[in-house]
Amino acid sequence: MKISILVPNLSQNVLSRAHLLGKMLMRHYEVEIVGPVLDGGIWEPLADDMSVPRRALPVRGAVHLRTHLRTLGEMADGDVVYAVKPLSTSFGAGLLARIARKTPLVLDIDDWDTGLMNEEIRTLSVGERARLLGYSALYPFQIGSVLGRGVCERLIGTADSITVSSPFLQEKYGGEIVWHARDADLFQPSGYDRARIRENLGIDPDTSVLLFLGSPRPHKGMETLVEAVRRLDDRNVTLAIVGMDATPYCQALAEHASQVLGPRFLAYGMQPFARIPEFLAMSDIAVIPQQKNDATAGQVPAKIFDAMAMEKSIIATAVSSLPQILDGCGWVVEPEDPDRLADAVRFIVDNPDIAKQMGVSARKKFNECFSYDANALTLKNVFERFN
Secondary structure, rough: OEEEEEEOOOOOHHHHHHHHHHHHHHHOEEEEEEEEOOOOOHHHHHHHOOOOOOEEEEOOOOHHHHHHHHHHHHOOOOOOOOOOOHHHHHHHHHHHHHHHHHOOOEEOOOOOOOHHHHHHHOOOOOHHHHHHHHHHHOOOOOOHHHHHHHHHHHHHHOOOOOOOOOOHHHHHHOOOOOOOOOOOOOOOOOOOOOOHHHHHOOOOOOOOOOOOOOOOOHHHHHHHHHHHHHHHHOOOOOEEEEEOOOOOOHHHHHHHHHHHHHEEEEEEEEEOHHHHHHHHHHHOOOEEOOOOOOOOOOOOOOHHHHHOOOOOOOEEEEOHHHHOOOOOOOEEEEEOHHHHHHHHHHHHHHHHHHHHHHHHHHHHHHHHHHHEEEHHHHHHHHHHHOO
């Protein structure tokens, strides 16, 4: 049986979700990823990784029903279509494929996109909101269209099966939970030389490195993280952010962090997916400082599982399912509280034996619950009914 995974935009990090789903499904089925390229190129961390076969539809300008959505539906020629996110260029194209060929359609919901959009809209002026509505009406098939998203949201119940990435989303939409799983063999702590990696990066071997790994965005608590490191006022604690891009937000964040922390701030651009374990191996503490709002209500950042797999000490905020995931194997603090975050960092730095044991517990829980091995059977059971 062949499964076509439809991705709404191969230029964005949603490709990472499709990639991990594809890797697990390839244990049992033929798999191919299909999607449009809306922003000039394939998402950089996976651009050169073709371990899951991929076909792209370059799109210039607006997305159109006849020109693009139907073509995507035809390109997704598997026996089952697996749409990632309820958006027009994935789920919408999948619906067209089902109408044309009676192909079963499975929907994966990895985030509460309505919540993300609500949070974005709250920051807009009245004029900006009016322009967004006008844009949405004029270009309803763009993934940024409020109207298009609303229609797809209403059609979620028509999917033949649903998978989700968190308990919040399961409660909202039903379906089976398939976590943002990771390959336990790739994320293997013993496979990386911490000292050598630090030497190559020019990082002092005695420095405690606090790592944020991922795409920095306003809802991810970056300002709180920078402020916490500032309040620590410890020259032996360095903040490293891996995943910086060319967005105005990242540029402003880098400038602010450099001014506040000086040499205690290190910035690295987007990295190939295969290098993520290296950066974790050289770090001491992984931090997931999410804010608490609609944008984060349904999110379980994949980087928490990266860190668990690599036996890291982990600090996260009490948002979504993070407290339950880190129960017994990490530290949880309240969102937007730099003092509590700084206290947690200080405790870990001052108690290396406890920190090491928590890391071991995190790896054990990862293997049991959040690895490919732990999630592949759930995913197989979703698709076996169509085989």
